[in-house]
Amino acid sequence: MRFGVVVFPGTWSDCDFHYVISEVLHQPVKYVWHRERDLDDLDCVVLPGGFSYGDYLRAGAVAGRSPVVDALRDFVARGGHVLGSCNGFQILCEAGLLPGALMRNECLQYRCQSTHLVVENVETAFTRGLRPGQVLTMPISHGEGKYHADPEALRTLKARRQIVFRYGEADGRVTRTANPNGSLENIAGIVNPEGTVLGLMPHPERAAEAAMGSTDGLLLFQSLLGSLVEDGSFLKR
Amino acid sequence: MKFRVLVRLKPGILDVQGAAVRKALAGLGFTEVSDLRVGKVIEIELDTATADAARARVGEMCRQLLANPVLEDYTIEMADDLARRGAVR
């Protein structure tokens, strides 16, 4: 499966994703410059964390209007997969590829810490290998990760089972104290209705090796690899 | 031509920063503040022939980039409207 890791000016998790995909997962991967529009040779595009364009206006705002993100619309329509983590999630929301928006953390401070994610929907390309209610350990590192959607949008998210991860306790309870940023209903990650575009604030690439304290981040990739192979569409290439 | 764009959280969206500033002010003895909201002001100067055309362009900028419609409202003001008010310091 061929991965592309997008690089915007100011992106910094690009190298980490690249490392995990090539050195841990042993999958082909290349960097994709933000001005690129040609994504034809890719199966999965990763929008990594960082501060694209400094995030000086709003997190992800400028990158959300870049050529590569524009090209993602076609890519997704053609069945391509997109994983946006941290800044990548913010960009997907800003671009309208996912609903809602990410606001400043309720504590008004940056937060870098380990979190527990409760898996809610296992019928997406990225969570197919997981159990409902399974608890993953993955760190967050952001200043603007409070998910917001208006009541109507939230209803739609629920109706279409687009909420994939919520912040929870180690035992899987979704509590107020487990919410690190004030996110609406503890939402940590969502997908598009087709389950092919995942946005999440936590960093799966930082939880991909035992030495880093958790390997739960790999599960997302393994689900993806498994699901794509199963469905066959990418085997022919 | 000079414009001023004010970008503010939509009513109904909790303004955490505003609440924090209000609390800090109360701590300093400014207890009379009954409401406070924090937004962004973007001052734009542009080379466009007519005021109407310019205003339309600024509107376009807001829709395309300056405000996030999920969260924010915006207002556009022309600098001439504001001329009479003098800056402090």
Place this chain on the structure above:
Amino acid sequence: MKFRVLVRLKPGILDVQGAAVRKALAGLGFTEVSDLRVGKVIEIELDTATADAARARVGEMCRQLLANPVLEDYTIEMADDLARRGAVR
């Protein structure tokens, strides 16, 4: 009584936000922008008997908290001055 405080970087201080937004706008085809600066707007409602007293208090708030005197200037406006301009969306 409603006030609006505009807090802006002093002239000469690097406005990283403004420069970034201007560049982003240019990238979207808004090349006519010749200058752009980003600041904060703080809208304050307060319960004070007279407009003058209220304005003085807001000035005090600016000096003590709202503006950083090392980097920023501020302007205070009364909301009545602004009534006629309507919000977009």
Place this chain on the structure above:
Amino acid sequence: MTEAPPKVTLDLARDSGLTAEEYDRITSRLGREPTYAELGLFAALWSEHCAYKHSRAYLSRLPTEGPRVLQGPGENAGAIDIGDGWAVVFKIESHNHPSFIEPFQGAATGVGGILRDIFTMGARPIALLDSLRFGELDDPKTRRLVEGVVSGISWYGNCFGCPTVGGEVAFAPEYAGNPLVNVMCVGLVRADQIFRARAEGVGNPVFYVGNKTGRDGIHGATMASATFDESAAERRPTVQVGDPFTEKLLLEACLEAMKAGAVVGIQDMGAAGLACCTSEMPARAGTGMDVELSRVPQREVGMTPYEILLSESQERMLLVAGRGREDDVRRIFAKWELDAVEIGRVTAGGALTARLSGEVVAHVPVSLLADAPKYTKPTAPPGWLAERLAFDPLTLPEPPDYGEALLALCASPSIGSKEWVFRQYDQQVGINTLVLPGSDAAVLRVKGTPRALAVSTDGNGRHVFLDPRRGAAMAVCEAARNVSCSGATPVGVTDCMNFGSPERPEIRWQFAQAIDGIAEACRALEIPVVGGNVSFYNETSGQAILPTPIIGVVGVLEDAGRRATQWFKGAGHRVALLGLEHASLGGSEYLWRAHRRLGGRLAPLDLEAERKVQAAVRAAVSAGLVTAAHDCSEGGLAVALAEGCVTGREPVGLEAALDASGRGDHVLFGEGPSRVIVAVEPPRVREFEALMAESAIPWRWIGTTGGDRLVLRLGTKTIVDVALDRIERAWRSGFERHMA
């Protein structure tokens, strides 16, 4: 448009910070009066900040050589060989004054400056550490400073994308009027691809790259000139504003240009900006430079040559490219959307020539600019010292309840958890951080090798205040010990010397003594000093800070998998205390917190014993014999044990018996060097004992982990018996409760 520059006189020279003798030296060496722009160059380059006039003579006493040293002091940063073709590049720098004036931007630009020092060497920054000192937290002004400084560091480091993996925060009233913000950066580079700040190659093009130049930070001292028109000065901001996004682009562009082989030499435009680069770079290479100032990208209109030369706008570099590689440089910087403008050439003849639209505004030998006078003025110990030393802490009453005393100490903001600080820092970007903040040293793997680096910064102003020599040596030992506790071998030191005004003999004495102490300790531990920074004039209205050398140590772990952290891992582990049990309440945190006293003598320091203890700990960690290793520092043995119990994910209890020969407070809370506690699982006890015997260090078993209390005995008498959750609560809230 620009008015004629003011006439240069002795008075003007004095106003810009030069002495009459210095001015004399300039005119006689030049054979004429300097021009206004030239005076600006001298004022800046001969300032204490750039020229180390009062410290250079002392700094030469530091050991700077060793088999692994690839670059010692004198460049943007030092470099040490760590094997497999890799080098670690690191340095520490202060941004104390800017952070006091504007905490957020001051601290942020401090981070920006040290990052540039690292990547100008060709290294990619992999870690930051921040050492902070503030007044006491009960003052709301201090709390605002702390908030501003921490969020400034957080903003810059996070946005740039370098993890902040360690540091310290301590509080004492002496820092209230002058907080300390020291930032250390560590980077990695291939050992044969280190770049230097040298303008080699006559005829090579000189590029200005990065942000545009504004009037930011034009030297305060040189600006206070009577001939400036008042209102113009008013308009001139001296505060620099950081732009981490541009810095990140600058990093990528510089590394790419270096990799492309287009770069000959490069230097960060830090203090004294362009003036500093255009004179230091040719001075190091024995060349000259001819630059056209009107080509410098400018953010403001009407800037004078003086302003262009001295501006301290951030995120800029001067780059000497190879001839014929101009287009490569332009292309690479354009890709990263940065300015790269050729502003001049490297010349023969050793002069800096600066022009404005062709007209020469300065023409000075760079050797003269780089050759500021060195001072070794008389030093004298402070008059008050004898009285402070004569104070005997044991004349004070014992605490009525040792459990409560320990809880109070754990809740001291200097000792309590700094999670409030470091959870605002990205600690992991780069996915190298094997040990996050919260243990003695942070550990970062070196990808592609089996190795890891361990880093720590330490310094104790109270110790140095009472005994600058021993206190500074103890700071070196502590930083190295922290690194050794992780299992790593210390390989290099960087130091940040924060002192009061060097114009006072007692400050000069503190400084000279501290340098001697650092030199002794580094020699004994065989770790060279490869870079550092001196920050004088840390005082407000004649009240100097505690003299505070901050020591940064980098160590190498040959096997990244063989490392230790400070917290106990489970019940039933035997706990041993390694090292001499010499401790003292003199200058201790306990003495200050419990009795508000600063006095007494420091514990003795035996550098040979220190070296052996550290070697023994390293050997034990690398043999996989210990499940935890923790250094005893502030708060003494009792606090170190309490930290072993509660700083991990799951609290682990302990029962221990301590030396019964001293008074309780002395044994529990006395501070001293060369002590480490370790935990050993029962099956490894024999092996561990054999290793200790071989190491020939003093050591003994003191207890066993388990249960949910910390119980400490002196002989048979239980003097502390406290529930872990109380200790944990005290420790977790010690700092944070002030910041709510």
